[in-house]
Amino acid sequence: MIKFTLKRLSVAIPTILILIIISFLLMYSAPGGPFTSERPLPEQVLKNINAKYGLDQPMYIQMFNYVRGIVTDFDFGPSFRYKDRSVNDIIAQGFPVTLKYGTWSFVIAVLFGVSLGIIAAIKQNTFLDYFAVGFSISAQVLPNFVMAPILVLIFTLWLGWLPGGGWEGGKIQFVIMPVIALSTSYMASIARLTRSSMLEVLNSNFIRTARAKGIPKYKIIFSHALKPTLLPVISYLGPAFVGMITGSVVIDMYFSTGGIGLHFVNGALNRDYSTIMGITILVGCLTITFNLLVDILYAWIDPKIRYDS
């Protein structure tokens, strides 16, 4: 188990470094510096600004400084657009918001998705099953950027129950719609995965044996069938997590919740390179760490994985 973890770590850490270097090279190769504008600055001013941000040094020194800043101090440098804020300030402001509705969405998608899938599998070919299958098929074509306007249309414009945007420190009525919009399609995918996996497990021999021994049905499901059922679901958690972080960009834009997605898109529209790089790298690190945790969890549950690799 320790060997397995170390092996995964030895892949994850270089991946993070590569991500940082790739995004640095992308930014470096961008045509025009961050301070080239339509109205050209005087030569000396431009020189001073470049010196202040360290842009006058050779490429490899800039890269080294940037990577060192992130690795040692977790410092993404100053924003190229706002003189008084660093990228760290922007992240510190937006990240808690994203984390709050993101965590809620993730928990709800997993809990409801798994329950719906299990219920559908147990009650196969009943009304409940058809409902679950229908829901999970429809939700495929309802990604977050389609759900968000539909929810606002229904709950804000027609019913007037919920505010159409804003955050207000995360009061419950401001969190509901972002969470629904973000979690629906993942809930559906998880439900579908759980259902098919549960059906496969329920048809396997050891469940038949358990049933022949006269073990009550709920006990078969919870103490025998659940663990193997959840294996494919766990391997889907990584992609679901990435999808939710990506989706937060749409949520922040549409509901004006002020998470990192908002800063990301604003940075993208303003060519604020250091901010979008910082956010990309942060998200990359989160993703890689989360995938690592999922891998370890998977290996812990399923010994086959541990010994195969």
Place this chain on the structure above:
Amino acid sequence: MIIPKDKISNLSKNLSQMNEVKGRSLWQDAKIRFFKNKAALFSLVTLLIVLLFSFIGPFFATWSNEEIDWSVLGDISTLGYPSIETGHYFGTDELGRDLYSRVIQGTKISLMVGIIGALIAVIVGTIYGAIAGYFGGRVDSIMMRIVDILMSIPYMFVLILLLVIFGRSIFMLFVGIGLVSWLDMARIVRGQTLSIKKKEYIEAAITIGVSHFTIIRRHIIPNLLGVVAVYATLLVPGMILTESFISFLGLGVQEPNTSWGALISEGAGTMRYGTLWQLLFPLFFFVICLFSLFFIGDGLRDALDPKDR
């Protein structure tokens, strides 16, 4: 077991006359199975109708997609509604342009992005996966390690970074989507190649001295086509979703071009003023096309998947 007499006599007649039994290839088999699948067939027809509409539709339009109808511009929400008399069958958008023509334009661009994106993924992914799987050993482990690393990067963020740095254009969008979309394909193709590689006909080809690349071209890739076809059809809606996501944020397709994502974004932004048709028409096309594509993909998988036989 009782067999009806007439069947036996029929059989004996056939046997005695040595009627030649016509063989059916894998693809003919798949075609028969696909056409038996009502949902897939219906989806195929729907998709063809939408395609036809996007090519024939412009001949019925009274307004082009760029003309501005000055007579409705001042008061879109009361004058720009869909009507036959004004010639705006789907109403107008916020700038007084004809939504019917805009939706046709968006449909064309979205479908084109989907198909070309999937094509890039198919070509690059198939070649990459086939080479990795065929040569195996160190080549395989290095090539697949690269895929693993690229996969763990949150690609939507990197894609947006690319678009910001190299300018927002359809061409960059293709490059960006193409860069990441082939990864899944490469993995699937590699897995299939590993099993095809062990077949006797490959061994036979090696013994008679066929070169490696001819083996890949003549023997491996043709046998991969079934799997590739299935995943390619499922890739098309994936590409469309990616493009719509980016265009929804205003970072993808730029004016005067448009796409479903951009149109949904415009409609979602203005629905508060009572111009619901601006959201619902593009949304309708988006939803039915994605539905159709998913069902066609599922249908193809059922028709071609050897596991089901």
